[in-house]
Amino acid sequence: MSDFIVGPLPLWAEILAAVFTVLGAAFAAIGSFGLVRLPTFFHxxxxxxxxxxxxxWCITLATIIYFSVQGANLFLHAVLIALFVALTAPVTTIFLMRAALFRERQKGRDIPPPT
Incomplete structure (x- = not known):
């Protein structure tokens, strides 16, 4: 058993941590379904x-709640991971979009289409 687990969590903390964990998993699953279902790369x-x-961010909130109530104060690692993902995911997306846009324009396609 770990030294950080002191005892059972209060009911309110269990519920909040569970809600944020399920919500985070749901957001990740919805994003995955969008990857499969949407028609073009740009979508x-x-x-x-x-x-x-x-x-x-939802999983980070659940981690903060869990470790704060336990008194372990180890949620700094979770916050750093969340900040890393929050900063790198949009930047990576922008670079992927620019590379795809460059390739499509080299092929002579009118991307994005005129409105």
Whole structure:
């Protein structure tokens, strides 16, 4: 058994941590389904980025609640991971979109289509 687990959590903390954990998993799953279901690359790239970012923040909130109530004060690692994902996922998405846009324009396609 770990030294950080002191005892059972209060009911309110269990419920909040469970809700944020399930919500984070749901956001990640919805992003994954968007990756499969959307028609073009430019549509597909958006859903996983939002799903991953929102999912990580929800899981981070659940971790903060859990470890704060336990008194372990180890949630700094979770916050750093969430900040890393929140900063790198959109930047990666932008670079992937620019590379795809460059390739499509080299092929002579009018991307994005005129409105």
């Amino acid at each position: 597909r790239i958006h859903a996983p980025t939002l799903g991953a970012t929102l999912g990580v």
